[in-house]
Amino acid sequence: MGRVPKAPQFIGPGAVDVALEVNGDAVRVHVPPHRTLLDTLRESLGLTGAKRVCDEGTCGACTVLLDGEPVYSCMTLAVACAGRSVETVEGLAKDGELHPVQAAFIEHDAFQCGFCTPGQIMSCVGLLKRSPAPTAEDVLRAVSGNLCRCGAYPNIVAAALGAAKKQVRR
């Protein structure tokens, strides 16, 4: 469960300041109340890993973690993230070392064009956070909201399970 968001005193109609944490850094953005988290990440913060594919919550390419839980950032308003922590694909690798899910995606060839990949990876990372030893069924549930048009699905399942195994061993 995420923390209860602190409501800013005034919201809109003009742009407002929103303070949040993104990939461990405290950031402040100035956005209108209707601006999505996705557009804020991409346009205000230069984090273009999360993709805009449908912009209406049907494909999962914009998935990021909000307080550790996967959310569609195109369906999340930036103002609703005040005081909360956002993690994007750009924040996963630490000290030049890939996150086990990222490494497993490469090893298992779990992407082709790679456009859905940041979203798929964030859904898998979210899964491993709450369930370190998932079953194949858990993986299917976790990424069933992430479309991949190239059809990398079988390898995505293999990658998520492979990453879980390695994570346990570490």
Next chain:
Amino acid sequence: MSLKVVRTKAEFEGEMTEETALVDGTDLAAWKADATLGIVGKRHVRVDGIARVTGRALYTQDLYLPGMLHVRVLRSPYPRARVRRVDASRALALPGVRGVLHRFNAPKSAFRGEETIFRDEVRFVGDEVAAIAADTEETAAEAVRRIDVDYELLPFVSDLEEAMRDDAARLDDKGNVTESGKNDRGDIKRAFADAGVTVEATYRTSTQLHNSLETHGAVARWDGDELTVWESTQHVFGVRAGIQAALKIPYRDIRVLCDYMGGGFGSKGGAGKYTIVAAIFARQLGKPVRCFLTRDEENLAAGNRSATYQTVKIAAKGKRIHAIEHLSWSNSGQGRWVADPTGPTNGLYDIPHVRTRSYKVVTSLGALSSFRAPGYVEGTFALDQAIDELADRIGEDPLALRRRHAARQSDPFLGNRYSLKRLLACYDIGAKEIGWQHRRAEGARGSAPHRRRGFGMASQLWGGSGLPPAYATVHLNPDGTAVLRCGTQDIGTGTRTVLAQLVAEELGLEVGDIRVELGDTNSQYAPISAGSLTVSSVGPAVRLAAKDARTQLLQAAGGLLEVPAAELRVERGAIVSKGRRTPIGEVLGQIENYTVIGKGSRFPNPEGLSLKTFGAHFAQVEVDVRTGEVFVEHVVAVHDIGRVINPLTAASQVEGGVIQGLGFVLSEERVVDRPTGRVLNGNLEGYKVPTIRDVPKITVRFIDDPDTKANNIGAKGLGEPPIIPLPAAVANAVANAIGVRIRTAPITRQRVLDALSLRA
């Protein structure tokens, strides 16, 4: 260097074309079928994997240039109308709006055979009426809503079969229906009269929408007279040609770039209207301009796979197929061409008497575009079902029947011998892997009382030979690392990785020593990344470029080491002479900053041979007879595509094709409202692309027999083959399971239940 002009026949997406190209020097002999190669043929993870999993890979959509303006397009809400007046004053009054383009103020710019971007007469819901450039996308979208247009509505027709009727609204001076292909072999009339058993059936396939996850779009920036365009495309050189035609500026001043791109299944073949609009706005307004389609626009105006209406009459004489007549009508929308669904009927099976006709039907809908094996997916759906229907009627196993017509080693359509054909081996492997011996003519009980189980299969024919021209250069740095430059693009198929493997193999480096730079018109020309031709077109040129670099390296090394070049070889980054290894960097480092540049070109295909890829898919399904739901349990995909360069990425390609084929046959269907001509499901909610829940067990097998006659690497294409036979294989399995045939794709629950209730 010695340049030679070559002319060669080659196949592109089912059509034969004649190409003129330049080749340099002499071609290399193909690697022998049993050659021991160190890097080619081995699993290798993608060389761009880290960029793609870290979010660092920059796609065109991710490009935000300083001061960039955003474009949104006003699209026609009517299927056919004359644009009488456009009033943008309310839009332009909005703060942040910088410009508007429409038919009354846009500069003339030729686009795909028309003189203008914005038509006087809009011809489908989604046709471009006007465009707005603004500081933000939100402002542009709001401004578009404030454009007032006066339309004069005109008669239209959106349904394929309705458009074929004499009383339909006439959309083209030549009529709505035009013949687009024909073939006659043998004596069809006499053959049907002679035949024992004849089966006739009608098949329908629905319009499939590409839905590449990155929509079509471009970013344009002018720097004086120089235009740079970043575009999500399968063909940077095609985009360049489109810009030149529209803006009439020299190639000198145009650079098109596509580094990473988010999916292309045929529709991103050249400049789009969005490209030209972005370039015009950027020049007028003096700022970079971005024009990307929204998901809805993507599904209206960025291409589709034609719906088809097909009739097949097929006859047996004894236990052999004696004659087939296949007629096909394709909904081209406002497209200027149409794919040919009768290609497989003309060339796949050795049948003595054949008559095929294909027709293009114009409708008031967005133009078709190539979609992964255009025509062949639709045509095989009809052909391979008709063969099963005939097999059922004559009491023969459908695989046994196909075998009799699949052994021939010459092309029944072109008459030439095949360079290599291993279709029977595909059948053997597929039958074993799926357990074909368990198939019963009457189907079988499934895993529950209300479930029926069935098996089905279908064959695949496709080109994939590749073609010239294609050129590449390999730049070997003084430190022993290399850069491959080539104007092809990696659309997700693993091109970068495969080309790096070829360079490493030929030049004696490790894959990690090589950077691959693609997608830049300032580089060497390469063909469109489509038609399953990238590896087989570009690969041989890349190998030659690496060979040229190696020759030059050895010449330089011979001089530096004072050893005759003939006694030297390159191995894993080192010059080897009589057991002594000297790293390339140490040798070349003696010359200050000298870069070896190797050049390579694609030589013509062999004369007088037919170069094809073959394959077979086998499917095991269960059907719930209460709900009509089809559960695909296992798919075996076997392909004969020559040498497999990278088994890891090749298997991914096949799985992807199978899954897209599952979408075609089970769930994907553009729905159009006939009274209004509107697409009702132009989004990812109503239009059902497969999810991870829809994926069965998939077994992938390759014959992996190098086609040493085809080109110097022995490889043919794989992009399209794995989608072609899947829909027919599944349809045949469904028919086997429930004893009633669904002749319309997709095979939805509704269609299954309707068919079952009709039988009851």
